[in-house]
Amino acid sequence: QVQLVESGGALVQPGGSLTLSCVASGFPFSSYSMGWVRRTLAPDLEWVSTINRWSNATYYADSVKGRFAISRDNTRNTLFLRISNLKPEDTGRYRCMRVIAQHSDSRYTWDALGQGTQVTVSS
Numbered sequence: 001q002v003q004l005v006e007s008g009g010a011l012v013q014p015g016g017s018l019t020l021s022c023v024a025s026g027f028p029f030s031s032y033s034m035g036w037v038r039r040t041l042a043p044d045l046e047w048v049s050t051i052n053r054w055s056n057a058t059y060y061a062d063s064v065k066g067r068f069a070i071s072r073d074n075t076r077n078t079l080f081l082r083i084s085n086l087k088p089e090d091t092g093r094y095r096c097m098r099v100i101a102q103h104s105d106s107r108y109t110w111d112a113l114g115q116g117t118q119v120t121v122s123s
Contacts, residue, residue, distance in 0.1 A: 001026050002024075002025075002026045002027050002098065002111075002112045003024070003025045003026050003114075004022055004023075004024055004095075004096050004097075004098065004112055004113065004114030005022065005023045005025075005114055005115070006020060006021065006022045006094065006095065006096055006114045006115065006116055006117040007020070007021050007022075007023075007117055008020040008021050008117055009093075009094060009116075009117030009118040009119045009120075010119065010120075011120045011122065012086055012119070012120070012121055013086075013121070013122070013123050014086060014087060014088060014121055014122075014123055015085055015086065016086050016121070017082070017083060017084040017085070017086065018082075018083050018086070018119060019080060019081070019082050019083070020036070020080065020081040020082075020083065020094055020117055020119075021078055021079070021080055022034070022036075022078065022079040022080075022081075022096030022114055023076075023077060023078050024077045024078070024079065024096075024098070025077065027098070029074060029077040030053055030074040031053060032053060032098050032099060032100070033050055033051065033052045033053055033099035033102065033108075034050070034051055034072060034079045034096060034097065034098060034099060035047070035048070035049055035050035035051065035070070035096070035097050035099055035108060035110070036048040036049050036050075036070065036079075036081050036094055036095070036096055036097070037094075037095050037097055037110075037113070038090075038092040038093060038094045038095065038119075039092050039093045039095070039116070040089065040090075040091060040092035041091075041092075045095075046061065046063075046092075047061055047106060047107075047108065048060070048061055048064055048068065048081070048094070049061065049064065049068055049070040049081065050070070050099060050102070050108060051070045051071065051072055051079070053074075055071065055072055055074075058070050059105045059106065061106065063089075064083075064090075067083065067084050067085045067086075068081060068082065068083050068084070069081070069082040069084075070082075079096050081094065083119070086119075086121045087121060088121045088122065089121075090119060090121050091119060091120050091121045091122070092118075092119060093116040093117070093118050093119075094116055094117055094118075094119055095113050095114050095115070095116040095117075096113070096114045097110035097112065097113050097114075098110055098111055098112040098113075
């Protein structure tokens with residue numbers, strides 16, 4: 001079955017950096033676009049970033065553009081999110097998703113989510 005397992009979350013000070021990882025199994029990773037969403041204090045999941053299967057197209061929410069970088073290693077079935085210049089409002093649970101449809105640069109349909117990894121930004 002499809003499994004997505006995230007890691008790398010931590011407590012960091014404002015301005016700090018982290019790299020999150022998501023290891024995928026149970027499906028042909030290189031055949032899917034992948035992405036990240038997060039749950040902050042807001043009630044809904046917030047889309048963060050998406051990368052296509054060939055890594056030649058990446059998309060970011062305006063709130064993270066210029067600070068976050070998504071990448072993938074298809075040989076290791078692993079998705080990454082490098083997050084820099086962290087702000088307190090970036091605090092939340094970050095989850096990777098398997099994308100099955102793209103409707104626009106910022107709207108996607110996903111069919112699998114990992115359990116997530118917690119990022120807390122605080123001094």
